[in-house]
Amino acid sequence: MKYDALLVQSFGGPEGPDEVIPFLENVLRGRNVPRERLLEVAEHYQHFGGVSPINQQNRDLIAALKVELQTHGIDLPVYWGNRNWTPYLADTLAQMEADGVQHALVFVTSVFSSYSGCRQYREDIAKAQAEIGPGAPRCDKIRTYYNHPGFIETMTACVQESLDQIPAERRAAAELVFTAHSIPIGMSDNCNYVKQLNESCRLVSEATGHANWRLVYQSRSGPPTQPWLEPDVCDVIRELAASGAKDVIVSPIGFISDHMEVLFDLDTEAKDTAAEVGLNFIRSGTAGVRPRFIQMIRELIEERLNPETPKQALGTFGPSHDFCPSDCCLYAPQRPRPG
Ligand SMILES: CC1=C(CCC(=O)O)c2cc3nc(cc4[nH]c(cc5[nH]c(cc1n2)c(C)c5CCC(=O)O)c(CCC(=O)O)c4C)C(CCC(=O)O)=C3C
Numbered sequence: 001m002k003y004d005a006l007l008v009q010s011f012g013g014p015e016g017p018d019e020v021i022p023f024l025e026n027v028l029r030g031r032n033v034p035r036e037r038l039l040e041v042a043e044h045y046q047h048f049g050g051v052s053p054i055n056q057q058n059r060d061l062i063a064a065l066k067v068e069l070q071t072h073g074i075d076l077p078v079y080w081g082n083r084n085w086t087p088y089l090a091d092t093l094a095q096m097e098a099d100g101v102q103h104a105l106v107f108v109t110s111v112f113s114s115y116s117g118c119r120q121y122r123e124d125i126a127k128a129q130a131e132i133g134p135g136a137p138r139c140d141k142i143r144t145y146y147n148h149p150g151f152i153e154t155m156t157a158c159v160q161e162s163l164d165q166i167p168a169e170r171r172a173a174a175e176l177v178f179t180a181h182s183i184p185i186g187m188s189d190n191c192n193y194v195k196q197l198n199e200s201c202r203l204v205s206e207a208t209g210h211a212n213w214r215l216v217y218q219s220r221s222g223p224p225t226q227p228w229l230e231p232d233v234c235d236v237i238r239e240l241a242a243s244g245a246k247d248v249i250v251s252p253i254g255f256i257s258d259h260m261e262v263l264f265d266l267d268t269e270a271k272d273t274a275a276e277v278g279l280n281f282i283r284s285g286t287a288g289v290r291p292r293f294i295q296m297i298r299e300l301i302e303e304r305l306n307p308e309t310p311k312q313a314l315g316t317f318g319p320s321h322d323f324c325p326s327d328c329c330l331y332a333p334q335r336p337r338p339g
Protein backbone atom coordinates (compact mmCIF):
# COMPACT_ATOMS: atom_id res chain seq x y z
CA MET A 1 0.00 0.00 0.00
CA LYS A 2 1.19 3.51 -0.74
CA TYR A 3 0.86 5.95 2.11
CA ASP A 4 2.04 9.54 1.98
CA ALA A 5 1.59 10.77 5.59
CA LEU A 6 1.19 9.68 9.18
CA LEU A 7 -1.56 11.17 11.32
CA VAL A 8 -1.30 10.94 15.12
CA GLN A 9 -4.85 11.10 16.43
CA SER A 10 -5.46 11.80 20.11
CA PHE A 11 -7.87 13.06 22.75
CA GLY A 12 -6.61 16.61 23.33
CA GLY A 13 -6.61 18.59 26.58
CA PRO A 14 -6.79 22.18 27.85
CA GLU A 15 -3.63 24.25 28.23
CA GLY A 16 -4.91 27.06 30.44
CA PRO A 17 -7.64 27.80 33.02
CA ASP A 18 -10.00 29.40 30.47
CA GLU A 19 -9.85 26.34 28.24
CA VAL A 20 -11.02 23.82 30.84
CA ILE A 21 -14.81 24.26 30.62
CA PRO A 22 -14.98 24.56 26.80
CA PHE A 23 -12.78 21.45 26.54
CA LEU A 24 -15.02 19.47 28.90
CA GLU A 25 -18.10 20.65 27.00
CA ASN A 26 -16.52 19.25 23.83
CA VAL A 27 -15.80 15.91 25.53
CA LEU A 28 -19.29 15.55 26.95
CA ARG A 29 -21.46 16.93 24.12
CA GLY A 30 -24.36 14.50 23.61
CA ARG A 31 -23.11 12.19 26.39
CA ASN A 32 -25.04 10.95 29.36
CA VAL A 33 -22.86 12.59 32.04
CA PRO A 34 -24.29 14.89 34.74
CA ARG A 35 -23.21 18.57 34.85
CA GLU A 36 -21.95 18.04 38.43
CA ARG A 37 -19.44 15.51 37.12
CA LEU A 38 -18.22 18.04 34.54
CA LEU A 39 -17.71 20.68 37.26
CA GLU A 40 -15.96 18.19 39.53
CA VAL A 41 -13.54 17.18 36.76
CA ALA A 42 -12.96 20.88 35.95
CA GLU A 43 -11.56 21.19 39.50
CA HIS A 44 -9.09 18.36 38.79
CA TYR A 45 -7.74 20.36 35.85
CA GLN A 46 -7.74 23.70 37.76
CA HIS A 47 -5.71 21.97 40.49
CA PHE A 48 -2.95 21.77 37.82
CA GLY A 49 -3.34 25.36 36.58
CA GLY A 50 -5.90 24.33 33.97
CA VAL A 51 -3.20 22.55 31.98
CA SER A 52 -3.46 18.93 30.92
CA PRO A 53 -0.07 17.45 30.14
CA ILE A 54 -1.48 15.37 27.29
CA ASN A 55 -0.75 17.85 24.49
CA GLN A 56 2.90 18.28 25.44
CA GLN A 57 3.18 14.50 25.77
CA ASN A 58 1.88 14.16 22.22
CA ARG A 59 4.33 16.81 20.98
CA ASP A 60 7.13 14.82 22.62
CA LEU A 61 5.84 11.57 21.11
CA ILE A 62 5.74 13.11 17.64
CA ALA A 63 9.25 14.58 18.00
CA ALA A 64 10.63 11.17 19.02
CA LEU A 65 8.73 9.42 16.25
CA LYS A 66 10.04 11.82 13.59
CA VAL A 67 13.61 10.97 14.62
CA GLU A 68 12.79 7.24 14.64
CA LEU A 69 11.26 7.39 11.15
CA GLN A 70 14.10 9.48 9.78
CA THR A 71 16.81 7.17 11.12
CA HIS A 72 15.04 4.22 9.47
CA GLY A 73 14.66 5.92 6.11
CA ILE A 74 10.86 6.27 6.33
CA ASP A 75 9.98 9.48 4.59
CA LEU A 76 6.49 10.34 5.87
CA PRO A 77 5.37 13.75 7.12
CA VAL A 78 3.74 13.50 10.57
CA TYR A 79 0.51 15.36 11.41
CA TRP A 80 -1.40 15.65 14.69
CA GLY A 81 -5.13 16.07 15.24
CA ASN A 82 -7.30 15.82 18.38
CA ARG A 83 -10.91 14.99 19.12
CA ASN A 84 -11.55 17.56 21.84
CA TRP A 85 -9.05 20.42 21.62
CA THR A 86 -6.60 22.21 19.33
CA PRO A 87 -5.11 21.13 17.06
CA TYR A 88 -8.55 19.83 16.09
CA LEU A 89 -8.65 16.87 13.73
CA ALA A 90 -10.82 18.73 11.18
CA ASP A 91 -8.22 21.54 10.90
CA THR A 92 -5.38 19.05 10.61
CA LEU A 93 -7.14 17.09 7.88
CA ALA A 94 -7.82 20.32 5.96
CA GLN A 95 -4.10 21.16 6.22
CA MET A 96 -3.20 17.67 5.00
CA GLU A 97 -5.46 18.12 2.01
CA ALA A 98 -3.90 21.52 1.27
CA ASP A 99 -0.45 19.87 1.43
CA GLY A 100 -1.54 17.29 -1.14
CA VAL A 101 -1.81 14.27 1.17
CA GLN A 102 -3.92 11.57 -0.43
CA HIS A 103 -3.73 8.54 1.82
CA ALA A 104 -2.60 8.66 5.45
CA LEU A 105 -1.86 6.01 8.03
CA VAL A 106 -3.31 6.84 11.44
CA PHE A 107 -1.78 6.11 14.83
CA VAL A 108 -4.37 6.46 17.59
CA THR A 109 -3.08 7.05 21.13
CA SER A 110 -5.62 4.62 22.68
CA VAL A 111 -4.27 1.12 23.21
CA PHE A 112 -7.41 -0.91 23.89
CA SER A 113 -10.42 -1.34 21.65
CA SER A 114 -13.68 0.28 22.74
CA TYR A 115 -16.06 2.79 21.23
CA SER A 116 -14.06 5.62 22.91
CA GLY A 117 -10.67 4.32 21.79
CA CYS A 118 -11.47 2.87 18.35
CA ARG A 119 -14.78 3.53 16.64
CA GLN A 120 -15.19 7.10 17.90
CA TYR A 121 -11.81 8.02 16.39
CA ARG A 122 -12.89 6.54 13.06
CA GLU A 123 -16.16 8.50 13.28
CA ASP A 124 -14.16 11.68 13.97
CA ILE A 125 -12.21 11.08 10.76
CA ALA A 126 -15.33 10.38 8.70
CA LYS A 127 -16.90 13.61 9.97
CA ALA A 128 -13.80 15.65 9.12
CA GLN A 129 -13.59 14.04 5.67
CA ALA A 130 -17.26 14.86 5.01
CA GLU A 131 -16.59 18.53 5.86
CA ILE A 132 -13.75 18.66 3.34
CA GLY A 133 -15.57 16.80 0.60
CA PRO A 134 -14.39 14.37 -2.09
CA GLY A 135 -10.78 15.64 -2.09
CA ALA A 136 -10.26 14.72 1.58
CA PRO A 137 -7.29 12.46 2.34
CA ARG A 138 -8.15 8.79 2.88
CA CYS A 139 -7.16 7.56 6.34
CA ASP A 140 -6.36 4.01 7.50
CA LYS A 141 -6.05 3.33 11.23
CA ILE A 142 -3.07 1.26 12.37
CA ARG A 143 -4.07 -1.96 14.15
CA THR A 144 -4.40 -2.06 17.90
CA TYR A 145 -1.17 -2.89 19.68
CA TYR A 146 -2.17 -4.23 23.12
CA ASN A 147 -0.26 -7.49 22.48
CA HIS A 148 2.59 -6.09 20.36
CA PRO A 149 5.97 -6.96 21.91
CA GLY A 150 6.89 -3.26 21.82
CA PHE A 151 4.01 -2.39 24.15
CA ILE A 152 4.37 -5.46 26.39
CA GLU A 153 8.15 -5.05 26.76
CA THR A 154 7.71 -1.36 27.57
CA MET A 155 5.11 -1.98 30.26
CA THR A 156 7.16 -4.89 31.60
CA ALA A 157 10.16 -2.57 32.05
CA CYS A 158 7.94 -0.06 33.90
CA VAL A 159 6.57 -2.71 36.26
CA GLN A 160 10.02 -4.22 36.82
CA GLU A 161 11.35 -0.79 37.85
CA SER A 162 8.53 -0.56 40.41
CA LEU A 163 9.14 -4.08 41.75
CA ASP A 164 12.81 -3.20 42.18
CA GLN A 165 11.83 -0.37 44.52
CA ILE A 166 10.31 -2.80 47.02
CA PRO A 167 12.61 -4.40 49.61
CA ALA A 168 13.44 -7.95 48.47
CA GLU A 169 11.81 -9.64 51.45
CA ARG A 170 8.44 -7.94 50.72
CA ARG A 171 8.56 -8.09 46.91
CA ALA A 172 6.81 -11.39 46.23
CA ALA A 173 3.83 -10.34 48.36
CA ALA A 174 3.47 -6.95 46.68
CA GLU A 175 0.07 -6.35 45.05
CA LEU A 176 0.41 -5.54 41.35
CA VAL A 177 -2.69 -3.60 40.33
CA PHE A 178 -3.18 -2.74 36.66
CA THR A 179 -5.65 0.06 35.91
CA ALA A 180 -7.60 1.10 32.85
CA HIS A 181 -10.28 3.73 32.21
CA SER A 182 -13.67 2.40 33.25
CA ILE A 183 -16.31 2.37 30.50
CA PRO A 184 -20.08 1.72 30.59
CA ILE A 185 -20.97 -2.00 30.60
CA GLY A 186 -23.10 -1.31 27.52
CA MET A 187 -19.92 -0.20 25.78
CA SER A 188 -17.72 -3.06 27.00
CA ASP A 189 -20.33 -5.62 25.86
CA ASN A 190 -19.68 -4.67 22.22
CA CYS A 191 -15.90 -4.80 22.10
CA ASN A 192 -12.81 -6.71 23.21
CA TYR A 193 -11.72 -4.09 25.77
CA VAL A 194 -11.70 -6.35 28.86
CA LYS A 195 -10.36 -9.37 26.97
CA GLN A 196 -7.46 -7.35 25.53
CA LEU A 197 -6.71 -5.76 28.90
CA ASN A 198 -6.57 -9.14 30.64
CA GLU A 199 -4.22 -10.43 27.96
CA SER A 200 -1.83 -7.47 28.26
CA CYS A 201 -1.81 -7.74 32.06
CA ARG A 202 -1.16 -11.48 31.89
CA LEU A 203 1.70 -11.00 29.41
CA VAL A 204 3.35 -8.27 31.50
CA SER A 205 2.99 -10.16 34.76
CA GLU A 206 4.39 -13.34 33.17
CA ALA A 207 7.34 -11.39 31.77
CA THR A 208 8.14 -10.00 35.23
CA GLY A 209 7.47 -13.35 36.93
CA HIS A 210 5.13 -11.60 39.37
CA ALA A 211 1.98 -13.71 39.64
CA ASN A 212 0.11 -11.60 42.19
CA TRP A 213 -1.76 -9.21 39.92
CA ARG A 214 -5.28 -7.95 39.23
CA LEU A 215 -7.01 -5.64 36.75
CA VAL A 216 -9.11 -2.78 38.13
CA TYR A 217 -10.68 0.39 36.73
CA GLN A 218 -10.44 4.13 37.33
CA SER A 219 -11.94 7.45 36.26
CA ARG A 220 -15.56 6.27 36.22
CA SER A 221 -17.90 8.84 34.77
CA GLY A 222 -21.61 8.80 33.89
CA PRO A 223 -24.63 8.82 36.21
CA PRO A 224 -24.47 6.53 39.27
CA THR A 225 -27.44 4.54 37.93
CA GLN A 226 -25.52 3.43 34.82
CA PRO A 227 -23.31 0.35 35.33
CA TRP A 228 -19.60 0.85 34.49
CA LEU A 229 -16.69 -1.57 34.70
CA GLU A 230 -15.58 -2.30 38.28
CA PRO A 231 -13.92 -2.58 40.75
CA ASP A 232 -12.58 0.94 41.26
CA VAL A 233 -8.91 1.33 42.11
CA CYS A 234 -9.55 3.23 45.35
CA ASP A 235 -11.98 0.59 46.66
CA VAL A 236 -9.42 -2.09 45.89
CA ILE A 237 -6.66 -0.18 47.70
CA ARG A 238 -8.83 -0.09 50.84
CA GLU A 239 -9.64 -3.82 50.55
CA LEU A 240 -5.99 -4.73 50.07
CA ALA A 241 -4.98 -2.76 53.16
CA ALA A 242 -7.76 -4.42 55.18
CA SER A 243 -6.51 -7.85 54.11
CA GLY A 244 -3.00 -7.08 55.36
CA ALA A 245 -1.15 -5.98 52.21
CA LYS A 246 1.90 -3.74 52.68
CA ASP A 247 2.86 -2.65 49.17
CA VAL A 248 0.79 -1.82 46.10
CA ILE A 249 2.15 -1.14 42.63
CA VAL A 250 -0.32 0.65 40.38
CA SER A 251 0.41 0.26 36.67
CA PRO A 252 -1.86 2.37 34.40
CA ILE A 253 -1.67 -0.11 31.54
CA GLY A 254 -4.77 1.42 29.91
CA PHE A 255 -2.95 4.67 29.06
CA ILE A 256 0.19 5.51 27.13
CA SER A 257 1.18 8.69 28.97
CA ASP A 258 0.90 10.39 32.37
CA HIS A 259 -2.02 12.63 31.41
CA MET A 260 -4.68 14.01 33.73
CA GLU A 261 -6.41 10.68 34.41
CA VAL A 262 -3.07 9.46 35.77
CA LEU A 263 -1.98 12.67 37.53
CA PHE A 264 -5.27 13.20 39.32
CA ASP A 265 -7.08 9.88 39.62
CA LEU A 266 -3.94 7.91 40.51
CA ASP A 267 -1.15 10.25 41.69
CA THR A 268 -3.57 12.34 43.75
CA GLU A 269 -6.70 10.33 44.66
CA ALA A 270 -5.41 6.76 44.74
CA LYS A 271 -2.15 7.83 46.38
CA ASP A 272 -4.04 9.71 49.12
CA THR A 273 -6.28 6.69 49.65
CA ALA A 274 -3.24 4.44 50.05
CA ALA A 275 -1.67 6.89 52.54
CA GLU A 276 -4.90 6.96 54.53
CA VAL A 277 -4.95 3.18 54.92
CA GLY A 278 -1.18 2.88 55.46
CA LEU A 279 -0.25 1.14 52.22
CA ASN A 280 3.09 1.78 50.47
CA PHE A 281 1.99 3.11 47.03
CA ILE A 282 4.20 2.91 43.96
CA ARG A 283 2.80 4.29 40.72
CA SER A 284 4.40 2.53 37.79
CA GLY A 285 5.32 4.39 34.60
CA THR A 286 3.54 4.68 31.27
CA ALA A 287 5.01 4.19 27.80
CA GLY A 288 5.51 7.91 27.02
CA VAL A 289 8.56 8.22 24.76
CA ARG A 290 10.37 5.11 25.95
CA PRO A 291 12.48 3.96 22.96
CA ARG A 292 10.91 0.48 22.66
CA PHE A 293 7.47 2.07 22.40
CA ILE A 294 8.54 4.56 19.73
CA GLN A 295 10.22 1.68 17.90
CA MET A 296 6.90 -0.22 18.03
CA ILE A 297 5.08 2.61 16.28
CA ARG A 298 7.73 2.56 13.54
CA GLU A 299 7.38 -1.25 13.24
CA LEU A 300 3.59 -0.94 12.92
CA ILE A 301 4.08 1.62 10.14
CA GLU A 302 6.62 -0.60 8.39
CA GLU A 303 4.29 -3.60 8.36
CA ARG A 304 1.65 -1.50 6.58
CA LEU A 305 4.09 0.01 4.10
CA ASN A 306 5.48 -3.41 3.26
CA PRO A 307 3.02 -6.32 3.57
CA GLU A 308 5.97 -8.79 3.51
CA THR A 309 6.91 -7.62 7.03
CA PRO A 310 5.88 -10.21 9.64
CA LYS A 311 3.20 -8.94 12.02
CA GLN A 312 4.45 -9.18 15.58
CA ALA A 313 2.15 -10.28 18.41
CA LEU A 314 2.59 -12.05 21.75
CA GLY A 315 0.17 -14.33 23.56
CA THR A 316 -2.83 -16.22 22.30
CA PHE A 317 -4.83 -13.82 20.11
CA GLY A 318 -2.45 -12.97 17.29
CA PRO A 319 -2.17 -9.60 15.53
CA SER A 320 -5.41 -7.61 15.40
CA HIS A 321 -7.16 -6.72 12.14
CA ASP A 322 -5.77 -3.92 9.96
CA PHE A 323 -9.24 -2.85 8.83
CA CYS A 324 -12.06 -2.73 11.36
CA PRO A 325 -15.14 -4.80 10.44
CA SER A 326 -18.40 -2.83 10.19
CA ASP A 327 -19.57 -3.86 13.67
CA CYS A 328 -16.24 -3.12 15.38
CA CYS A 329 -16.68 -1.35 18.75
CA LEU A 330 -20.29 -0.35 18.18
CA TYR A 331 -21.98 1.73 20.88
CA ALA A 332 -25.03 3.93 20.89
CA PRO A 333 -24.29 6.34 23.74
CA GLN A 334 -27.29 6.70 26.04
CA ARG A 335 -28.59 10.25 25.73
CA PRO A 336 -29.95 12.22 28.69
CA ARG A 337 -33.73 12.03 28.72
CA PRO A 338 -35.30 15.20 27.29
CA GLY A 339 -37.19 17.61 29.60
C1 LIG B 1 -11.68 4.16 27.32
C2 LIG B 1 -11.26 5.58 27.62
C3 LIG B 1 -9.97 6.09 27.61
C4 LIG B 1 -8.69 5.30 27.39
C5 LIG B 1 -8.20 5.33 26.00
C6 LIG B 1 -7.47 6.59 25.64
O1 LIG B 1 -6.43 6.87 26.23
O2 LIG B 1 -7.96 7.32 24.77
C7 LIG B 1 -10.07 7.48 27.91
C8 LIG B 1 -8.97 8.37 27.94
C9 LIG B 1 -9.01 9.71 28.31
N1 LIG B 1 -10.04 10.36 28.90
C10 LIG B 1 -9.67 11.66 29.10
C11 LIG B 1 -10.46 12.67 29.67
C12 LIG B 1 -11.83 12.54 29.90
N2 LIG B 1 -12.64 11.43 29.68
C13 LIG B 1 -13.95 11.73 30.01
C14 LIG B 1 -15.06 10.89 29.88
C15 LIG B 1 -15.05 9.58 29.38
N3 LIG B 1 -13.94 8.82 29.03
C16 LIG B 1 -14.36 7.60 28.57
C17 LIG B 1 -13.53 6.56 28.10
C18 LIG B 1 -12.14 6.66 27.96
N4 LIG B 1 -11.39 7.79 28.13
C19 LIG B 1 -15.77 7.56 28.62
C20 LIG B 1 -16.63 6.41 28.19
C21 LIG B 1 -16.21 8.79 29.13
C22 LIG B 1 -17.65 9.24 29.36
C23 LIG B 1 -18.06 10.21 28.30
C24 LIG B 1 -18.06 9.57 26.93
O3 LIG B 1 -18.87 8.66 26.69
O4 LIG B 1 -17.23 9.96 26.11
C25 LIG B 1 -13.98 13.09 30.46
C26 LIG B 1 -15.22 13.84 30.88
C27 LIG B 1 -15.26 14.07 32.33
C28 LIG B 1 -15.46 12.78 33.11
O5 LIG B 1 -16.60 12.39 33.25
O6 LIG B 1 -14.47 12.21 33.53
C29 LIG B 1 -12.66 13.58 30.39
C30 LIG B 1 -12.19 14.96 30.79
C31 LIG B 1 -8.33 11.85 28.62
C32 LIG B 1 -7.53 13.17 28.62
C33 LIG B 1 -6.79 13.37 29.91
C34 LIG B 1 -6.12 14.71 29.95
O7 LIG B 1 -6.74 15.75 29.70
O8 LIG B 1 -4.91 14.73 30.23
C35 LIG B 1 -7.92 10.63 28.14
C36 LIG B 1 -6.60 10.30 27.50
Ligand SMILES: [Fe+2]
Nearest residue numbers: 116181219261
Ligand atom coordinates in the same frame (compact mmCIF):
# COMPACT_ATOMS: atom_id res chain seq x y z
FE1 LIG C 1 -11.95 9.49 29.24
